[in-house]
Amino acid sequence: xSKTAGCYLTAQAAGGATGPPPSAMTLxxxxxxxxxxxxxxxxxxxxxxxxxxxxxxxSRLDRLRLDNEKVWAREEALVETxxxxxxxxxxxxxxxxxxxxxxxxGADGKRVLAKFWFLETIARVPYFGxxxxxxxxxxxxxxxxxxxxxxVHFKEDENEFAHLLIIEALGGDQEWADRFxxxxxxLSYYLIITFMWLISPTLAYxxxxxxxxxxxxxxxEFAEANEA
Numbered sequence: 222x223s224k225t226a227g228c229y230l231t232a233q234a235a236g237g238a239t240g241p242p243p244s245a246m247t248l249x250x251x252x253x254x255x256x257x258x259x260x261x262x263x264x265x266x267x268x269x270x271x272x273x274x275x276x277x278x279x280s281r282l283d284r285l286r287l288d289n290e291k292v293w294a295r296e297e298a299l300v301e302t303x304x305x306x307x308x309x310x311x312x313x314x315x316x317x318x319x320x321x322x323x324x325x326x327g328a329d330g331k332r333v334l335a336k337f338w339f340l341e342t343i344a345r346v347p348y349f350g351x352x353x354x355x356x357x358x359x360x361x362x363x364x365x366x367x368x369x370x371x372x373v374h375f376k377e378d379e380n381e382f383a384h385l386l387i388i389e390a391l392g393g394d395q396e397w398a399d400r401f402x403x404x405x406x407x408l409s410y411y412l413i414i415t416f417m418w419l420i421s422p423t424l425a426y427x428x429x430x431x432x433x434x435x436x437x438x439x440x441x442e443f444a445e446a447n448e449a
Contacts, residue, residue: 338393
């Protein structure tokens with residue numbers, strides 16, 4: 222595990238943290254001090270993040286493979302269960318997926334885990350965005366029939382967070398560039414999805430449905446290709 226995820230393990234070992242977290246400025250400065258060393262490590266041959274346990278599975282993780290062409294073939298085969306979506310949503314979706322395929326080379330095992338970490342980092346964003354907008358609607362007195370939906374979205378976010386911790390435990394967040402891209406992409410995605418909700422909540426859900434379907438076929442292909 223890298224230290225970029227915060228001190229959630231340390232706090233548990235110390236008996237659990239209570240009360241609110243430190244201020245944003247305190248956490249930001251602490252994180253900046255850690256990340257600036259990682260940025261320098263891109264140009265200087267040293268590594269500042271080290272695991273607390275030996276990387277006994279490193280050689281096996283390096284053998285993981287993912288064929289992007291097979292992933293797309295799986296998705297195209299979903300004729301009966303394909304997610305219907307207008308081109309207004311489908312074009313940005315296809316563009317985003319193709320950029321990710323090129324950014325994270327599926328032929329490299331380490332890049333596969335980095336790609337999964339990126340996906341799980343942004344996967345939580347829509348559910349938080351949806352609850353933000355539901356709260357906004359409620360506050361403005363526009364709509365007060367989504368209390369149960371907020372609970373569903375909270376559970377969905379909790380589920381995606383568990384996925385994120387698993388990928389971090391496998392080393393998916395070890396590179397500075399991956400963390401930088403993933404975290405800033407998540408903030409941008411939040412702004413986009415909340416704006417999309419203002420235009421049409423249905424389109425906002427439709428876009429997420431496309432992303433989640435792509436995740437299902439990606440992980441299915443990954444699991445089968447690396448079963449051994």
